[in-house]
Amino acid sequence: MGRKLLLEKAHVPGIRNYDVYRREGGYAAVEKALKTMTPDEVTEQVKKSGLRGRGGAGFPTGMKWSFLAKPEGVPRYLVCNADESEPGTFKDRYLMEHIPHLLIEGLIVSSYALGSNRTFIYIRGEYAWIVDILEQAIAEAKQNGWLGKNILGTGFNCEIYVQRGAGAYICGEETALIESLEGKRGNPRIKPPFPAVKGLWDCPTVVNNVETLAAVVPIINLGGDEYAKIGVGKSTGTKLISACGNINKPGVYEIDMTISVEEFIYSDEYCGGIANGKRLKACIPGGSSVPILPANLLLKTAKGETRMMNYESLSDGGFQTGSMMGSGGFIVLDEDQCVVRHTLTLARFYRHESCGQCSPCREGTGWMEKILHNIEYGKGKMSDIDLLWDIQRKIEGNTICPLGDAAAWPVAAAIRHFRDEFEWHVLNRQECLTRNYGLANYATPLPITA
């Protein structure tokens, strides 16, 4: 049984309320940080912990914090990114719904470290009921003196505001989030300047994921060094994985990144195996935008090592034979799932969510969806597969924000690993409407054309 840090107390009855949370040892991190540490010491502990951003990119949080510009007389802001819109990812929702005070506590400590007196939670519009939960938690924290002016007599002021988005995936990108928070259209900004220098209202800003900020609490409680001992290599601490798809026990699991992918899928403690006794075909290990992996490459790396549930092992082999940890949206596909249809679903999502600002993403995502639609419905041509490959290649890396990459990667990976299935769709136009390709040959990785 892995160690739990975030969700340890999540199922204590009434933990959503302040009294229970406090009784269970809540807000100890705020006390410790504000009373015994300087802001720089808090940042130092986060650096030592090796905590990596849990939103998807996995950038070291301590490093991100130390990049924050600190000019005199200019306010600094901390923004919590709760715009969790990636298909397959629902870990932040679980955390905020069950143990909202953990996030509030993490936000207070992080605001103290960064010197942010006004901190924002930007939450996606669809999480309407969670806004109420958070507002209640903030009100309770304020009543008990953890927020407001002169917290714990240290002279540190902090207010937390919850801002609802209107349900755009693109507003999870940090600069688009900032634009939206400012009340503008949620278009990503062109970087540089980075938010650490010019963010919210042109002031230095740090944008962090919900889980990242919640993880600051155990880091302060345990100490950075102690936290870094959990996990393996550069994947320290625990990670929330939201597992879904054809598994027996979908849900949010906290893992300490030392278990293998096989154990995660098949053990009763976690996913409990593939549903209905079927076989594993493929899996997206980190949310819809990371490359899909066929079963053979998922359980073992190209070198034949067992693939583990951590940042390094999941990305072993690059995009040729690996994938990414991403945001931890673990989507499992069994033998009855059609990869073409699945890719079409994702392509449709990205087409719908592209902000339309830069041309490769705006036009390319729509084009890919149309071609995939043709292939899926028995109207595809063999040349369409190469065309898809060429389109995704021309989107990737040429856009303002990572949404273009996120739209290109699933298509690229599906063609890379499941080209035979695409070809089967083209060759069997009638059959593909009534039957799935199944498992045949799925495990054979194809040579990659450069």
Place this chain on the structure above:
Amino acid sequence: MAEEKKLFKVTIDNITIEVEPGTTILNAARMIGGDVAPPAMCYYSKLKGSGGKCRTCLVEVAQGSAADPRPMPKLVASCRTTVMDGMVVKNITSERVLDARAGVVEFLLINHPLDCPICDQAGECHLQDLSYEHGKAGTRYEFKRRTFEKHDLGPYIQLHMTRCILCYRCVFVADQLTEKRVHGVLDRGDHAQIATYIEKALDNDFIGNVIDVCPVGALTDRTFRFKNRVWFLKPVDAHRDCPKCAGKVTLWYRGDEVFRVTARKDYWGEVHDWICNECRFEKKKTSDWVIEGPTNVSRHSVISANHYVKKEQPKELLPEIIGRNPKLLMDIHDVSEVNKPTIHLSALPGPAHSDDFNNNGVSSK
């Protein structure tokens, strides 16, 4: 005492130039000129915040700076990236850039109606120039193109959204020249559109400038619509004493008639001075203006194909970029007898004919 400003040395396509710190790669390349300057569909030097969207100006940075010589991993938008001292940039010398640019041109064209034959912008359209220079002859897109209804935005401007490439320039114009913007981008992705939301007229005094900044034929002048093709018109610089704007314009004549009035544009197709609606739409008589003389026609579009007095030749930089004279695909003298130097075509009484030549390529007359 003011310190001497240090200039940054930047090398673009093997040509080195010294520029002020803070200059963008695109502007540095424009100082060199010719083929080195990347195309720009959304960047407009006179509009703050424009650029970075169309991705046609992507360049490869082979060396970040003299201090940090690492290359940048991704292609960067040259219009929004400032130069560093010792930066080495590859534009037309980079395969990656040309490949990505061809991709962007293809993306821009898949939903474009390609209705140039009936489009007023044809001949001075930046998308036309871009596709001639960087695009491919055919398309791989076989789906229905996105279409919109035409809209009249007030008495002067027509919006033809189908042609729009969403460069946001007109949005910036309305933001920066007028007090209150009443149009903007609605929706997102490939169904995004420029619109006024509730049918509204654009009636600000300076809103006519959106026609000049529009790189395609999405925003056109209703007073000029379908009146004439731009290459039949002769541009003439003129000015008048206007209480609202600088009053420096270009009149477009055919014969004695002024067909339209636009702001004066520079080599890159950007206006020098914004002009007001009155100058643009109401003053179409020669007597309203003080004529200065023919306009410099410097863009290499079809407008300059006619015989103009002041035609500027584009700079020929290719030998300098590749370090030698470009090899011709074929030397015409090797295969054609007609052009053998021994024959003096001017000596022939009429048009040259094969009968005029014997087998040795010598004139038989």
